[in-house]
Amino acid sequence: MVVEVSSIDDLVGSVKPGTSGWSVWRPLEENADSEVPVAVLVGENPGPTLWIQGALHGNEFDAAIATQAALRGIRLEDLRGTVIGLPVVNGIGHRAGARVLPGDGKDPNRQFPGDPQGTDSERLAFALSSALANHATYFVDVHSSTETFLGIDHTIYLVADNPTATLSRQMAQASGTAVMWESTGGWLQGSAYIWAANRGIPSVLLDVGEIQGFSHVDQAASGLLGVLRGLDMLPHVSASGLSEFITVRDPEWIRAQAPGLLTHSVRIGSEVHEGTELFRVLDLDGRELQTASCPFSDGVVVTIRRPHQARVDEDVVSIGRRVGSSTSDVPVDPVPDVLES
Numbered sequence: 157m158v159v160e161v162s163s164i165d166d167l168v169g170s171v172k173p174g175t176s177g178w179s180v181w182r183p184l185e186e187n188a189d190s191e192v193p194v195a196v197l198v199g200e201n202p203g204p205t206l207w208i209q210g211a212l213h214g215n216e217f218d219a220a221i222a223t224q225a226a227l228r229g230i231r232l233e234d235l236r237g238t239v240i241g242l243p244v245v246n247g248i249g250h251r252a253g254a255r256v257l258p259g260d261g262k263d264p265n266r267q268f269p270g271d272p273q274g275t276d277s278e279r280l281a282f283a284l285s286s287a288l289a290n291h292a293t294y295f296v297d298v299h300s301s302t303e304t305f306l307g308i309d310h311t312i313y314l315v316a317d318n319p320t321a322t323l324s325r326q327m328a329q330a331s332g333t334a335v336m337w338e339s340t341g342g343w344l345q346g347s348a349y350i351w352a353a354n355r356g357i358p359s360v361l362l363d364v365g366e367i368q369g370f371s372h373v374d375q376a377a378s379g380l381l382g383v384l385r386g387l388d389m390l391p392h393v394s395a396s397g398l399s400e401f402i403t404v405r406d407p408e409w410i411r412a413q414a415p416g417l418l419t420h421s422v423r424i425g426s427e428v429h430e431g432t433e434l435f436r437v438l439d440l441d442g443r444e445l446q447t448a449s450c451p452f453s454d455g456v457v458v459t460i461r462r463p464h465q466a467r468v469d470e471d472v473v474s475i476g477r478r479v480g481s482s483t484s485d486v487p488v489d490p491v492p493d494v495l496e497s
């Protein structure tokens with residue numbers, strides 16, 4: 157059923173239990189490029205509302221596809237509560253093939269809660285934070301690797317000593333990603349998940365990870381359905397397994413100190429220790445200008461910049477400090493074939 161409405165509020169109000177509706181939302185009224193599709197899925201049984209959004213960074217295409225696949229994988233007869241899904245929230249960046257909004261060049265995921273009188277990115281963040289505040293009981297912000305960065309599949313949540321952080325951690329575990337990143341904010345200040353968690357909305361950033369085609373996107377879509385099962389919004393499908401994951405704290409960027417060609421000595425997911433060589437910067441003759449090594453022990457490589465002509469002070473490799481390696485205490489169901497449903 158397609159519903160013609162002008163706002164997310166109207167769409168949510170018009171979809172009856174046991175049905176779903178799609179609409180188009182234009183967060184920047186004067187800019188048609190900001191238009192994005194919104195799905196509202198309402199289960200037959202009442203319950204909480206999960207807001208799932210993808211591609212806040214407009215060029216994170218796998219994030220959009222994983223979000224679409226998860227929405228298609230939800231059976232309304234099984235759903236308790238409501239899912240609001242936006243496979244692409246940064247329509248302007250997405251249409252330009254860009255991470256940010258070209259008008260102001262700012263990263264929208266550093267502007268939350270945004271500003272209604274601000275630049276395009278600040279206004280997009282404000283539109284999203286307002287809608288989230290009105291509707292979301294829980295929030296998942298889906299990201300992925302790009303042409304620039306390659307990352308391991310991971311979830312990020314704001315670590316704190318409160319019930320929101322406990323629920324956020326459970327959502328992260330239920331997604332079944334390889335790495336769980338405990339964030340204290342740091343260089344991710346202004347991110348949507350931090351803003352939402354500070355408002356008491358349990359939240360995770362789920363990164364689809366390395367681009368390996370459909371199987372990887374499928375795994376992320378299943379991880380999103382795992383979050384729904386972990387919240388008891390979907391039934392568990394069978395005797396559940398327990399997933400293994402690594403926990404890291406606040407990854408740090410190791411940067412290029414000379415301009416030149418990047419060549420990597422580690423892969424995403426590599427375990428590294430103090431002194432482990434991470435990458436080299438070479439001149440055009442192949443002479444070494446920099447050899448970068450890990451500055452601390454018990455590190456895990458989370459993100460790598462793809463080989464290119466590096467600039468001084470550019471982020472090249474992010475290393476998380478490993479704080480644990482655990483088996484999930486949240487049941488993780490087998491991966492369903494969401495693309496067939």
Ligand SMILES: [Zn+2]
Nearest residue numbers: 213216299300
């Ligand atoms: Zn992103």
